Amino acid sequence: MAISDTAAIATRASNTARAGIVLMLAALAIAPFVGLYPVFLMKALCFALFACAFNLLLGFGGLLSFGHAMFLGTAGYVSAHAAKVWGLPFELAVLSGTAAAAALGTLVGALAIRRQGIYFAMITLAIAQMMFFFYLQTPFTHGEDGIQSVPRGRLFGVFDLSSTLTMYYVVLIIFALAFLLIYRVIHSPFGQVLKAIRENEPRAISLGYDADRYKLLAFILSATLAGLAGATKSIVFQLASLTDVHWTMSGEVVLMTLLGGMGTIFGPVVGAFIIIGIESYLSDFGEWVTVITGVIFVVCVLAFRRGIVGELSAWWSKHAG
Amino acid sequence: MQALFGQLLVGLINGAFYAMLSLGLAVIFGLLNIINFTHGAQYMMGAFCAWFLLNKAGVGYWWSLLIAPVVVGAFGMLIERTMLARLYKLDHLYGLLLTFGLALIIQGLFRNEFGSSGMPYQIPTELAGGLNLGFMFLPKYRAWVIIASLAVCFSTWYVIERTKLGSYLRAATENPALVQAFGINVPRMITLTFGFGVGLAALAGVMAAPIYQVNPLMGADMIIVVFAVVVIGGMGSIMGAILTGFGLGVVEGLTKYFYAEASNTVIFVIMVIVLLIKPAGLFGRER
Numbered sequence: 001m002a003i004s005d006t007a008a009i010a011t012r013a014s015n016t017a018r019a020g021i022v023l024m025l026a027a028l029a030i031a032p033f034v035g036l037y038p039v040f041l042m043k044a045l046c047f048a049l050f051a052c053a054f055n056l057l058l059g060f061g062g063l064l065s066f067g068h069a070m071f072l073g074t075a076g077y078v079s080a081h082a083a084k085v086w087g088l089p090f091e092l093a094v095l096s097g098t099a100a101a102a103a104l105g106t107l108v109g110a111l112a113i114r115r116q117g118i119y120f121a122m123i124t125l126a127i128a129q130m131m132f133f134f135y136l137q138t139p140f141t142h143g144e145d146g147i148q149s150v151p152r153g154r155l156f157g158v159f160d161l162s163s164t165l166t167m168y169y170v171v172l173i174i175f176a177l178a179f180l181l182i183y184r185v186i187h188s189p190f191g192q193v194l195k196a197i198r199e200n201e202p203r204a205i206s207l208g209y210d211a212d213r214y215k216l217l218a219f220i221l222s223a224t225l226a227g228l229a230g231a232t233k234s235i236v237f238q239l240a241s242l243t244d245v246h247w248t249m250s251g252e253v254v255l256m257t258l259l260g261g262m263g264t265i266f267g268p269v270v271g272a273f274i275i276i277g278i279e280s281y282l283s284d285f286g287e288w289v290t291v292i293t294g295v296i297f298v299v300c301v302l303a304f305r306r307g308i309v310g311e312l313s314a315w316w317s318k319h320a321g
Numbered sequence: 322m323q324a325l326f327g328q329l330l331v332g333l334i335n336g337a338f339y340a341m342l343s344l345g346l347a348v349i350f351g352l353l354n355i356i357n358f359t360h361g362a363q364y365m366m367g368a369f370c371a372w373f374l375l376n377k378a379g380v381g382y383w384w385s386l387l388i389a390p391v392v393v394g395a396f397g398m399l400i401e402r403t404m405l406a407r408l409y410k411l412d413h414l415y416g417l418l419l420t421f422g423l424a425l426i427i428q429g430l431f432r433n434e435f436g437s438s439g440m441p442y443q444i445p446t447e448l449a450g451g452l453n454l455g456f457m458f459l460p461k462y463r464a465w466v467i468i469a470s471l472a473v474c475f476s477t478w479y480v481i482e483r484t485k486l487g488s489y490l491r492a493a494t495e496n497p498a499l500v501q502a503f504g505i506n507v508p509r510m511i512t513l514t515f516g517f518g519v520g521l522a523a524l525a526g527v528m529a530a531p532i533y534q535v536n537p538l539m540g541a542d543m544i545i546v547v548f549a550v551v552v553i554g555g556m557g558s559i560m561g562a563i564l565t566g567f568g569l570g571v572v573e574g575l576t577k578y579f580y581a582e583a584s585n586t587v588i589f590v591i592m593v594i595v596l597l598i599k600p601a602g603l604f605g606r607e608r
Contacts, residue, residue: 064414064417066417111593111596111597114596114600115552115596115600117413117414118350118356118413118414118417119552121356121414121417122356122548122549122551122552123552123592123596125545125548126545126546126548126549126552126589126592127589127592127593129542129545129546129549129589130586130589130590130593133585133586133589134586136585137582137585247545251421251425254418254421258418286433287429287430287432287433288429288433289429290425290426290428290429290432291425291426291429291430291433293422293425293429294422294423294424294425294426294427294429295422295426296422297418297419297421297422297423297425298404298419298422298423298426300418300422301408301415301418301419301422302404302407302408302419305411305415
């Protein structure tokens with residue numbers, strides 16, 4: 001295949017992706033007016049951002065973190081505390097939570113990338129469990145109760161966020177900006193090197209790339225964006241609780257990414273909407289949700305490894321020639 | 322002083338379970354290159370199996386020690402044959418994800434059936450009561466758990482490191498294709514090894530039942546600590562898994578005595594320190 005052909009295909013693919021992004025954001029912008037509950041949409045968007053951040057690490061860096069809940073939860077606690085106790089406005093509360101997640105991500109990332117593969121997963125899981133016990137015992141999180149009735153406040157002192165619709169559009173804008181940032185990162189030289197390291201680390205190193213530095217940067221970026229999701233979530237739902245730092249949450253984000261399609265741009269968003277949808281419609285069935293979650297995991301791994309978006313785009317490229 | 326020895330004993334008991342569970346994980350990992358996330362759930366199934374045998378069939382503790390590992394081990398082998406075997410050619414992370422999903426299913430089903438409160442399991446009459454050692458009171462059952470788990474761990478070590486069967490196993494860990502070429506049925510060996518590792522978890526579950534009560538979630542938090550134990554010890558050696566398991570149990574017990582607030586986290590903190598100093602783990606080698 002000539003280089004110009006490859007370039008043409010790449011351009012076509014990125015045009016499709018860009019059209020997809022515009023369509024997705026437009027659909028989300030009108031979603032509250034076609035009968036979808038803004039509260040459901042906000043929850044799904046927070047998790048979609050969380051899953052996209054996670055996918056940046058797993059899908060493009062090849063690193064499976066089994067402890068990403070610690071970033072979601074840490075940012076949630078810090079933002080909730082900042083908004084409620086320190087009285088910071090919305091934007092600063094979210095920023096401080098995100099910064100906390102970035103700091104934690106730097107520390108954990110530096111440790112975890114010392115091992116690879118399965119060990120990486122176990123180490124992140126263990127550190128996340130340590131953070132869980134820390135938040136369980138430290139007084140500012142209020143243990144089992146969590147930080148409740150966090151004030152939403154006003155955005156830039158102007159927009160009153162107690163209105164659900166205003167809040168929804170703020171969440172949508174945060175999501176859109178983060179999503180575009182991730183898209184940009186994936187297609188930047190940094191993202192390409194990251195993919196090269198995922199495919200063949202020794203080779204990337206022999207080409208002169210400092211693999212550990214790239215992995216650490218990817219980890220920090222992923223942790224920061226996961227933190228942004230957690231910070232937004234805790235203020236939108238006015239609650240920061242232990243659920244968000246528990247290992248089941250770490251498992252959930254893995255599931256969303258796996259179901260939607262890891263390594264795809266839209267996969268995590270699709271996965272997050274489906275899983276949050278299932279959870280809110282089946283919330284009366286208690287533990288059956290856990291069972292169903294497990295079944296989806298097993299089915300995905302055994303029969304459906306590319307995820308929904310991955311399978312669709314494979315089918316598309318086969319039939320569109 | 323009483324309290325110190327009491328916590329040391331609790332630490333040794335926990336250490337016994339850490340050792341048995343991480344031993345099972347290490348054996349499975351050695352041959353299958355899979356981290357078995359269902360290990361905690363299978364430990365819980367072992368305890369439930371014993372509870373069922375006692376309360377529904379009237380079968381006592383001693384028979385449970387034999388029956389539960391066989392039943393749960395067979396269940397493990399079924400999973401290995403029907404599901405895990407399809408994943409060997411893929412990235413090992415898929416094995417982790419699959420077993421994580423299975424753990425969620427098993428735990429969810431048991432919670433639906435039994436709720437989240439624990440059910441008591443009586444200590445067998447032969448081991449009721451205790452011994453007064455002068456400086457502390459030693460319940461007989463706890464002494465039995467420590468001795469029995471030591472025996473189980475060291476016989477496993479002996480079989481793997483010192484017998485013909487173990488040498489096949491170690492050879493298959495190094496180079497399965499070559500071992501198969503010598504006429505050894507490697508897939509069957511993999512299945513049996515997986516069953517054995519799972520059986521160890523179930524055995525630990527039966528032994529834990531009289532101490533911790535039988536609870537659907539008893540394995541969920543345990544498995545994360547055991548993962549940390551495995552990271553600290555490194556998966557390179559069987560002996561490493563045993564020593565780290567017992568050692569960390571004791572350290573945890575001592576922490577409970579000297580600074581109780583940190584007892585939940587001490588093992589994770591040690592893991593962080595070990596990662597900084599010796600990333601491959603205390604007994605591990607880089608692979």
